[in-house]
Amino acid sequence: MGRLTAAVVGLLSFGLITGTAAMVLFLQGRLIQQIDEQLATTAQAIGTVALEQVRSGDPESSPLPSDHYLFLQDATYGQREWISPSTHELYGYPRLEGYEYPIATRENPQPATVPNAEEGAPWRVITIATRSPGSPAPTGIMTIGLPLRSVDSTLSVFLQRVLMVDLLVITLGALIGSLVVTRAVRPLRQIEVVAGRIAAGDLTQRVPQALPPTTEVGSLARSLNMMLAHIERSFAHRQASERRMRRFVSDASHELRTPLATVRGYGELYRLGGIPGEELPRAMGRIESEATRMSGLVNDLLPLARLDEERALNLDEVDLVVLAGDAVADLRALDSSRRVAVVGLSDEQVGPVLTRADSDQLRQVLTNLMGNVVQHTPAGTPVELAVGYSRDAAVIEVRDHGAGVAPQDLQRVFGRFFRTDVSRSRESGGTGLGLAIVAAIVAAHGGTTRALPTEGGGLTVRVELPCPDRAPTEKPNRAGHRNGRGDAGPAGPA
Numbered sequence: 001m002g003r004l005t006a007a008v009v010g011l012l013s014f015g016l017i018t019g020t021a022a023m024v025l026f027l028q029g030r031l032i033q034q035i036d037e038q039l040a041t042t043a044q045a046i047g048t049v050a051l052e053q054v055r056s057g058d059p060e061s062s063p064l065p066s067d068h069y070l071f072l073q074d075a076t077y078g079q080r081e082w083i084s085p086s087t088h089e090l091y092g093y094p095r096l097e098g099y100e101y102p103i104a105t106r107e108n109p110q111p112a113t114v115p116n117a118e119e120g121a122p123w124r125v126i127t128i129a130t131r132s133p134g135s136p137a138p139t140g141i142m143t144i145g146l147p148l149r150s151v152d153s154t155l156s157v158f159l160q161r162v163l164m165v166d167l168l169v170i171t172l173g174a175l176i177g178s179l180v181v182t183r184a185v186r187p188l189r190q191i192e193v194v195a196g197r198i199a200a201g202d203l204t205q206r207v208p209q210a211l212p213p214t215t216e217v218g219s220l221a222r223s224l225n226m227m228l229a230h231i232e233r234s235f236a237h238r239q240a241s242e243r244r245m246r247r248f249v250s251d252a253s254h255e256l257r258t259p260l261a262t263v264r265g266y267g268e269l270y271r272l273g274g275i276p277g278e279e280l281p282r283a284m285g286r287i288e289s290e291a292t293r294m295s296g297l298v299n300d301l302l303p304l305a306r307l308d309e310e311r312a313l314n315l316d317e318v319d320l321v322v323l324a325g326d327a328v329a330d331l332r333a334l335d336s337s338r339r340v341a342v343v344g345l346s347d348e349q350v351g352p353v354l355t356r357a358d359s360d361q362l363r364q365v366l367t368n369l370m371g372n373v374v375q376h377t378p379a380g381t382p383v384e385l386a387v388g389y390s391r392d393a394a395v396i397e398v399r400d401h402g403a404g405v406a407p408q409d410l411q412r413v414f415g416r417f418f419r420t421d422v423s424r425s426r427e428s429g430g431t432g433l434g435l436a437i438v439a440a441i442v443a444a445h446g447g448t449t450r451a452l453p454t455e456g457g458g459l460t461v462r463v464e465l466p467c468p469d470r471a472p473t474e475k476p477n478r479a480g481h482r483n484g485r486g487d488a489g490p491a492g493p494a
Contacts, residue, residue, distance in 0.1 A: 005184070008177040009170060016166040025234070026102055031151040032124065034085035036111040039126045042146045046070060049081065050142065051130060068145060069093055069123065074130055074140030091147035092118035094125055101127055101141060113148070168437055187217045191224060201233040251416050259297075261291035297433070303364070304433065307440040313358040320353040320362075320465075322397050324385040327366040331373070337380040345388025347394055353387050355465045357396035361441045368434040369398040369461055377402030377458075393447070393464040401458040410451045413459075414439035435461070 001110040048069055074079040081091050088286060095117035109127040125145035129138035190208055191439045197205045206228060207221040221246050266283045269275050275283050324342045331340050366385075373383055377400050386397040412418050417432035438461070439449045454460045 001375060004181050005174065005178045008181065009174045012177070013166075013170050016169060019164050020159070020166055022142060023162065024155060027158060028151065028155055031154060032148070035124045035146050035148065035151065036126070039111055039124065039144060040144055043126055043128050043142075046144055050080070051077075067091070068127075069145040069147075071096065071143040072130065072140065072389070073142075091123075091149055091256050092116045092120040093146045094123035096125075096143065098127070099143075101143070114122070121147055121152045127386050129445065133206055150176040151389055186218070187221060191221065194232075195222075203235055203493065219341075234361070237260060238396075247416070248301070248304065252297075254417070256294060256297065259294045262290045263287050281437070286364055290426060301372075301433065307437070307444055315356045315358060317354055318357045320355065320387045320394055323366055324360055324387050324396060326363070327370050328385060330367070331370045334374055339380075339382040342385050342387060345386045345390065345397070350387060351394075353389060353394050355444050355467050357465055361444070363440050365438050365463065366396075368438050370433065372434050372461075373398065373400045373402070376400075381458075389467065390464065392467055394467050395462065395464050397460050397462045399454045399458065399460045401454060401456060404453055404457055404459050405451065407453070410453070413451045413461075414449060438463070 014431050019345055046068065050072055051074075062369060066084050068076065068083075069087070070080075070082040075082075087093075093116070094114045096114060099112070107130055109126055110123050113122050114125055115122050123145040124147075125143050127141050127143045128141040129137055130142050166431055187208070194205045194207050194405060206225050207220065211224070212218050213222045266275070266287050270280075271366045321342065328340045328342055331338065342350060370383075373381070377383075381400055381402050383401075384397075384399045386395075409418075414435045416436040418435070435449075435451075442449045442463050442465070445465055449464075452460045452462055
């Protein structure tokens with residue numbers, strides 16, 4: 001900041017000094033021009049008077065005004081010099097030794113500056129031709145001079161006053177420049193402070209938008225804030241990815257610990273001879289079942305890992321009614337004793353329910369939901385798949401009429417490795433990841449997943465997928481509402 005202020009003051013000083021020098025030179029030229037005009041005006045008259053005095057035999061009387069100097073060189077009258085004592089005392093007299101006299105016949109003589117023969121200001125002189133009476137040709141020359149002391153005095157006074165004004169202007173310029181530079185640099189100081197805090201790890205810092213974005217500093221502040229917001233989002237995304245990875249590793253290691261310990265235990269018993277021959281088939285069966293369980297766990301963890309990577313979805317127009325019909329057919333193939341139906345979300349007829357989604361991913365959602373029903377409800381338990389629109393979302397509900405879930409567990413069922421009954425879930429082969437995969441797939445589509453109690457008992461899983469092009473005209477349906485169009489009998493055509 002100090003160097004910038006010094007540069008401003010330096011430029012201001014240079015401009016003022018240059019301007020002052022130009023004014024002094026102009027004034028000097030104008031004053032000398034006035035002296036030259038005075039010399040040109042009075043030269044001829046003074047020369048005529050001087051020649052008359054010489055011819056009349058009165059060379060001692062001066063033909064000059066008090067401040068003039070005259071030097072006559074004539075072939076007839078010789079050399080004569082006139083200067084008053086007071087003028088000599090005040091101004092000295094011109095030294096003409098080095099003066100180059102112009103040609104006597106010159107009709108337009110030009111003045112010249114000659115030094116002072118004594119200490120003092122120089123003189124301004126002009127030389128004209130002289131003629132004797134009756135002689136058309138010049139007989140000599142006459143040099144007339146005026147001192148330039150008045151010019152020097154005027155220039156000195158003018159320069160003193162102008163320099164005082166310049167000094168005042170430079171001082172004011174330094175103060176004003178310092179204030180302006182300080183104010184202009186203040187946002188840059190703020191940027192420096194914010195950068196230091198960000199370097200210390202606080203990515204929430206932003207540069208204050210003190211100046212409008214149309215200015216250079218304001219535009220810089222806006223660009224930096226945009227960059228900082230992008231960096232913060234990227235950093236938050238990386239941290240979230242790291243947290244997901246740590247959670248994934250922690251969950252996987254936790255779930256794999258028990259089957260690995262079982263397999264290792266049976267292996268050590270077999271190596272030490274601790275398994276009798278008649279128990280060997282049972283031990284091998286336990287090892288195989290635990291290996292199968294680990295394989296199922298890995299198969300469920302891999303889709304979650306891919307979803308955590310936030311890979312791009314293959315979006316296309318999907319009819320949820322068609323997917324629900326396929327899921328009903330699959331469930332009937334697994335358990336023909338169940339009463340399964342596709343019903344409307346409200347009382348209207350079941351019609352196409354369209355949304356943009358990844359068809360394969362949504363089939364995985366319905367497969368997991370139907371598998372959850374098969375694992376956690378008795379055989380023959382009725383199931384409905386309700387499909388429709390709610391506001392600006394496409395909705396599909398899977399309603400079972402089993403034992404349901406405790407109210408305090410409704411918000412936890414979508415957590416990874418969540419089980420309402422750990423021992424029974426493991427015996428049934430469940431990994432606790434089915435609903436977690438459902439929630440992750442729906443979230444990747446920008447939708448929501450909720451667990452609700454079914455009217456009359458059981459669990460309803462409600463999946464809502466966004467339909468931004470649809471006007472929000474329908475009211476949301478109450479969870480567990482059963483449409484009269486449901487299939488009330490055993491398995492039959494969907």
